[in-house]
Amino acid sequence: MDKKIGTTLLFITSFLVLIALQSYYVYNAYLLEEKELNKKAKIIADEVLEQLEKYETEASEDSLILSLKKLSSNELFMNQKLSERKQWYAFKNFYERQVDSIMEAEVQQTDFKIALRSEIYSVFDEKRQKELLNVKSPLVLFKTKASIDKGFIFNEGKWDSNFSEKDTELKVDEHYHYTIRSRTSAELLNLKYLVFKKILPLSLVSLSIILLLTYLFWRTLKNLNLQQLKVSQLYTSIDSIAHELNTPLTTLKFTLANTPASETKPLLERQIQRLEKIVSSIHNSSSDSELLSKEDIDNFVANITKRFEQIKLETAIEFRGNHTLLKNDFEQILTNLIENSVKYKAKEVKVELNFGKQILIGITDNGIGIPEEAQPYIFDKYYRVSRPENMQINGLGLGLHIVKQTVEKYSGNITVESIMENGVTFKITLPNA
Incomplete structure (x- = not known):
């Protein structure tokens, strides 16, 4: 909605500037024609005076x-x-x-x-x-x-x-x-009539341009509203589907727990966990937990290093105390950002953590990066960058949205910066008091 208001205000401002410029040009054309016609009238008046001298x-x-x-x-x-x-x-x-x-x-x-x-x-x-x-x-x-x-x-x-x-x-x-x-x-x-007759084509062209732009804006706004309605309906449908999956997932987990061990049981458990993770990411349901400690950070780094053995993970940690950030939220932020880096072909990921007067979290990778024109939208729910590379990578466009929501929960701030041709850096600032 804010983007729509911003776009509308931008158009109105541009439209008013256009009207002012068109009015300025028409007015100047009026003055020029008036001056030219008065000049011709003076020539005729001079001719009359010359004729009168004969009498x-x-x-x-x-x-x-x-x-x-x-x-x-x-x-x-x-x-x-x-x-x-x-x-x-x-x-x-x-x-x-x-x-x-x-x-x-x-x-x-x-x-x-x-x-x-x-x-x-x-x-x-x-x-x-x-x-x-x-x-x-x-x-x-x-x-x-x-x-x-x-x-x-x-x-x-x-x-x-x-x-x-x-x-x-x-x-x-x-x-x-x-x-x-x-x-x-x-x-x-009859000066005004003659001037109006001269500048009428220019006035009509200017008016036609203004009317055409007004019509195009109206059609664009109408199409935008229609698209937003369709997207909203799609989001609602996805959320509803995810909600409906909770009941069969619970039934499957209960049934599987009471099923004798077999070769297929581990496979079924992994698939159920995968479905649970997808449903959980859609609803962004994070339960309360205790405050994050230095030991929790070390355990998380050890687990994430073991989980993503295919990348080079560098960490720089400075921990002087944590008074705000919960363990689950910390793990959710770091997990989503590192998974995102790995998913988009990063070979090296650098994690910087500084717990002082503020909590500073930095994630830098050397993956395929994010185009600058797409950066304002990457935190929107279900948004994915439209480019061939992204089409080959599975995802719902929820990871960065969840990170953004978690950061805002603490009244924090998150920014993204591109690194040369490849790679990206996310910087998060959270209060620590």
Whole structure:
């Protein structure tokens, strides 16, 4: 279950990272397309301005600025002139009647809808150090019927004007110096539609990838659940079979004990013991026993050496006292690990035992080893490494599982390390207090 949760969390994390990357790429594609389309809109707007220059008449910027220059210290005169020129210029001159038709001709071969506006936004009296225009009310020189909401400025102008004026009726005889600033703005009104149209294929591909991965994960998770269910049912069946064997085994042992000696009786006893050992390993039934002593260790080493005469067994024992480990558990741990080494073609096995503040047990062999990719699973019940060598060796995949359970019984720790190409080392640490 923990592995399943870990796999799910890993997928979710990877999935979120993928979504973030896809969103980042789509967003950047959006910005690039937006920039490119605005660039094209600016080119069209420049073309419109060039066309408008052909129609400059008395109602040109110069004419307007000339009138604006004729301002005096008489506030009433100044306000009157500004108001007159603004009304006269807004949407009533030849310039404005041409801008929409020119714009329509320029965008005829495109899907663009462009709004344009040119305005004077500052007339600054340098002599009096005063702004003559209201910042919120610029003088519109010309604009399209479509208004600008969030446009971009693509053309700005600034120029100075110096002149003198005399008016005997109004008693005006002064020198004037004005700084005039103008700007032209444009906006691609259907920008979002055009960008969306451009990046739609990329968005669909990204969405398809995300949906495909989601579907594949769902199918994988579903198959994994099904496999786990089947494995669980298999484990239950094996455990049930082992449990059912206890009754006939007991009957066979009782019958055999009351059977007269014969040539076949020792053979039957060995087979019954073999069945008992298999059933016992499946149930991992270990009865309580006394604490392990130094004498018990020596006896065990002597027996195991005699039992596995085909291997070279080296032992290094340092015993300063045992306050935790039971004899049966010690024998079960060592027996399973050494049997495993012999089973997987080890010729040499080294056993290191150190009973101090902690109990340290090390088993090193030179057998066929355990692949690194399989090491996280070797302590699972019934797990066997999938490789040709293992297929030729009998086993239930219970030995290391039993060792792991016994170590955990003492709140200990067990690790496995590969040794070069061949061999493996198991290290066990148990508390000794």
